[in-house]
Amino acid sequence: MQPNDILKIIDNYIEKPETDYAIMIEQGWGAGKTYFWNNTVAPHLLENGYFPCHITLNGVSSIEEVSTRTLLGLRQAVYLKPGLDPLEIDQYIDIQKLVLCYDDLERANMDVEDIFGYTNLYIEHKNIKTLFLCNEGKIHEREDEQRKKYAECKEKIIGKTIPFKQLPRVALEQMIDKLYQKYDSKYKDFLKERVDPIIELFEIEINDYKKIDRNINLRTVKHSLSDFHYIYDKCNNTFDNLIPELDQFLLLTIILSKEIKFNSGIYSAIEKTKTQKVDRSDSLLRPKIEETALLYDVLEKYTGHTMLRGSINYLHSIGNYLLTGNLIMTELKEDIDSFQNKQESLSPIINIDPETQLFDRYWELDDNEFSSAIDNVMKKVESKKYLLMDYLRISNHFAFFRKENLLNFPEENDKKLIDTFKEAIDFAIESIDATKSYSSVLSGFDPTDSETSQLKKYVENKLKEKREQDYQSKANELTQLLLQQPDLFVKKLYKYNQENLPIFMYIDPTQFVNNLFKLNNRNLTEVRNVIVNRYQSFNAYSYTLEVKTLIDIRDYLLEILGRNNDTSIVLLSTRLLKQFSDDLNGVIDKISLR
Structure with missing residues (x-):
């Protein structure tokens, strides 16, 4: 039912001298129910001498909260002294002029029938005119018993349930007028001229023109227009003649x-997808194993839009801005320059060599280019020319090409091909620092073929072996630096602290303590400080694997100090070492509590 018709029903309802029922206005989230109350119903009631009182039930979990929210609503509608029991409102105002509106019934964190029971004290016992704004679809998703109780209570309280419908064009134009009536008429005019293209987005989404009046989410559009306002201003202040792009x-x-x-x-797909043109080919022909495939599927759905004409230009600067709230103008300028310079295409694959394009929009390669690119990539794999993660990506794509019958690699050569990739992976791993984290990269890589899955497992195992070797190598280096270049030891350990490397897990306690005793007091103090500071940080608990080594260092340190404790005079170095052992006690206690 359209807003004007609903307003007439409300007028008829409030003009009746006595009523013992409420009216419910029902529709899905974002349909504009609250907006309708705030901008149409409430002003209309005020003009006619009524007191409109809006009460949100969002998040309430007890009758006490409902009562408190009701009182707050009443105090906003009419002047009332603090501490008033809202059920005594008839002692202070003419309740025939009061209209309560309980919003977000479905968002309450308590049984709806309890809310109905409380509000019935106003509805039936005091004959106060009451409206409910509700998305009943969410209540109907609840357990059978809850739905049954809701239906029983609703039958007693709700006299009429009115489906809220608005013509999308009217609803959007009214919202735009209201949002921008006090400022920025230029942006308001820009939006009003594009109401139909905005509506078409929602028509495409639900693929059912008959249901559009029930499914356009005004709240989502409102937030989108607010976000785009900033982009609009920045573009108009920085660039000329951007209307088609805008x-x-x-x-x-x-x-x-x-x-x-x-x-x-x-989220992840938006972050990782580069600025480019997206058309139907991206969804149909791009390997689904790519992490960005979800975004291609989403964007492809809208390429049939009248204004988009078969393709949509994705700008990473805008995607990142919508995720983070930070619009990086240098990146936006690069995106716009690309858009303007490449005519109808933002795809960065233009003038890119076929081997690179093989792993992007490969379908735009000529047949000969595609075959040649496959051969060249394979030769580079055999020559070990790629970085570690490239081999998994290449294997993934080759498996996809084979599945699509685009590769003529015989299956009997699978073992030889896998061995070739493993040899290249071995070579790549030898040249990396495996103490760096590769877990996020590997976890985001989800192969669908058995060969690449096997390679991923192989990489994980090889990285684990190399990580142990690299940690041990760094630990040995630190132990030597402690003796030979203690200043460099301090610098290195501060660096490892920032990287959260559990380096002390691999330190030889005996060698380490022996080297401590050879330091001068200045170096000993600096070494002590960097080690203690390592475990004072907020992430100290990440070093729990080092506890055993720290205990061994402390115990061996105390053992040597005990052996040398045969004089009445304590050397300053001995005092510093004893203090260091005490510090280690505190560190061990702290990280052992986890």
């Missing part, structure tokens, strides 16, 4: 805002 940027902002709000899985 049209696409507006649609991209709304699309991404909707997905970010309702699909958390899209």
Whole structure:
């Protein structure tokens, strides 16, 4: 039912001298129910001498909270002294002029029937006119018993349930007018001229034109337009003649805002997808194993939009801004320059060599280029020319190409091919520092073929072996530096502290303590400080694997100090070492508590 018709029903309801029921206005989230109350119903009631009182039930978990929210609403509607029991409101005002509106019924964290029971004290016992704004669809998703109780209580309290519907064009134009009526008429005019393209986005999303009046989410559009306002201002203040581009940027902002709000899985894809043109080919032909595939699927859905004409230009600067709130102008300028210079395509693959394009929009290669690129990539794998993670990516794509019958590698050569990749992986691993974290990269890499899965497991095992070797090598180096270049020892350990490397797990306690006794007092103090500071940081608990080594260092240190304790005079170095052992006690206690 349209807003004007609903307003007439409300007028008829409040004009009745006595009523013992409430009215419910029902529709999904973002349909504009609260906006309708705030901007149409409440002003209309005020003009006619009524006191409109809005009460949100979002998050309430007890009758006491409902009562408190009711009192707050009443105090905003009419002047009331603090501490008033809202159930005594009839002692202070003419309740025939009071209209209560309970919003967000489905968002309450308590049984709806208890809310109905409380509000019935106003509705039936005091005949106060009451409205409920509700998304019943969310209540109907609850357990059978809850739905049954809700239906029983609703039958007693709610006299009419009115489905809230608005013509999308009218709803959007009214919202834009309200949002920007006091400032920025230029931006308001820009948006009002593009109401139809905005609506078309939602028509495409639900693929059912008959249901559009029930499914356009005004709240999502409102947030999107607010975010885009900043982009609009920055572009107009920085660039000339950007109207065609701004049209696409507006649609991209709304699309991404909707997905970010309702699909958390899209975050990583938005972060990792570079600025480029996306068309139907990306969704159909790009390997689904790529982490960014989800974004291609989302964007491809809208390429049939009248304004987009078969492709949509994704700008990483805008995607990142919608995720973080930080619009990096240098990146936006690069994206826009690319957009303007490449005519109808933001794809960075233009003029890129076929071997690189093989792992992006490979379908735009000529047949000969595709075959030649496959051969050249394979030769580079055999010559060990790539970085470690490149081999997994190449294997993944080759498996996809084979599945699509685009490769003519015989299956009997699978073992030889796997061995070739393993040899290249071995060579690549030897040249890296395995103490760096590769876990996030590997966890985000999800192969779908058995060969690449085997290679991923092989890489994980090889990295684990290399990590142990590299940790041990760094620990041995530190022990030597402690003796030969203690100043450099301090610098190195501060660096390892920043990287959270559990380096002391690999230190030889005996060698380490023996070298401590050979330091002068200045160096000993600096070494003590860097070690103690290592375990004072907020992430000290990440070093729990080092506890055993620290205990061994402390015990051996105390053992040597005990042997040398045969004089009445304590050397300053001995005092410093004893203090160091005490510090180690505190460190061990701290990180052992985890």
